[in-house]
Amino acid sequence: GTDPSGDRFEFLNTELRKDKVDIIDEHYYRTPEWFLQNAARYDKYDRNGPKIFAGEYAAQSDKVVSIHNKNNLRTALAEAAFMTGLERNAGVVAMASYAPLFAHAEGWQWTPDMIWVDNLRSYGTPNYYVQKLYSTNRGTHVVSALQNDLPLTGQDSMYASAVIDKGTGELIIKMVNAGNLAAIKDIQINGAKKLGASGTQTLLTANDTNAMNSLDAPALISPVTSALKPKGNLLRVELPPHSFTVVKIRI
Template identity: 35%
Template sequence: MELLLSSALQDILDSLEFARGSAESTWGSVRAAMGHPEPFPVKYVAIGNEDCGKENYRGNYLKFYNAIREAYPDIQMISNCDGSSGPLDHPADLYDFHVYTGSRALFSMKNTFDNTSRSGPKAFVSEYAVTGNDAGRGSLLASLAEAAFLTGLEKNSDVVHMASYAPLFINDNDRTWNPDAIVFNSWQQYGTPSYWMQKLFRESSGATIHPISLSSSCSGSLAASAITWHDDDNSFLRVKIVNFGPDAVSLTISATGLQSSINALGSTATVLTSGSVMDENSFANPNKVVPVTIELRNASEEMEVTLPPHSLSAFDLALAQSRLVAEM
């Protein structure tokens, strides 16, 4: 067993040298001979995959951790053990968090990281998706539960370092997993509702997170987050709200403490919804469930909005030029 482990350790170190070593190193020279003299920027190594509960994981983990840390001290190492509800008993830079479950269960997990310790390793939510009957081949219902879960990750981005939906692609001629974000065959492709939902979170990286609270008799079926983000020309306050319930919900959005006023010109509302929670996209109808964007003519610091049943709404409120915070 020790001989096998030693061989596996050396394989890992050789693989990292192949990826990161100079073109003059033993394995880096092999990479260079294959046509890629520049090293690959490998920044993270996950030690195992869903192995935390296995008998020898922790002992073997430390051997890999120590060997990699000695050879590549800048590489961030990821443990398979969940640190969201308590401290790990071994060193790690990040810990892996996987969740595949039904839509109601995932919606209820939107507050998973609210009470996670703010010190210690950060979370890498490397696999998440609604699965089972709720998912179909990529349903609106699945995307809404996933969106609610993502609002929780967004609000806790100080402890959630990265997140990725899984799986990303599926060949329609070889379906081994449902659902997937992007479906393709030899000549066409489409995005599932989960793909379109994630596009509404793409500005979250590098954005400023703002506190948000919900006061509604329907708050149990709502999830929300707020960020400010910037494109090349403008700044926006984006408020995302998931209505997981079967009824429309009327709300007042009240934004306070902004250093810039809200401008109706350039403000928009984008809504992802459909006639049935189990609606899916397909090659025949690739745009059955896609976001629809309209101008938001009533955009202001306080405004009335209506959330359609079973929907994700993103309100992008254009911010005017910053006001002076103090008199000069």
């Protein structure tokens, strides 16, 4: 339904679980802060109950149904942080869908939207690039990404999830630094006999969290990929403030 909490949600969630439905559709149109605070939402969901379809979600920079909502970096990073929880709990969350998808710059009914167009041009928002980085780096199996034996769900403004892709033989780690300070993470890869000679680090960030792409500057905020070299089974990753990072390396 349309609410992720409250009396209506509790009633519908309880009744649907009583009916033993296969899947429950949850929607979240909330502030960036809500998304950051709910990265662990599904960590304690019943593994034997209905699956979850995150059927509609988008962080609202102003408020729900506001004409002032923007597709800025702040909202994109909040969604990326929340999605680490979706990925970590893939056994519960079967599907997820950002919404809405398209809007015309001169005739829209709702904002934010993932892709904006006019009659001749189009551009992807920072939110689009978050979705693309997740969808093209899905992996096949979830693995643990822990700090002090706990998932990273906002400690020191850090969020993380990890998967392996058995088809490509790669480990894929997604990390969000939602804080104002840069961080360096030394990641110990356990269980791998040997890491590849080099990997990649794809970074989505900007100096201003209110920054946005536009028809005139469609790639102002877009992913940049660089090489990353391990030392043994250790990866040192630099995380700029207000950034989303995807690390890939063969294992």
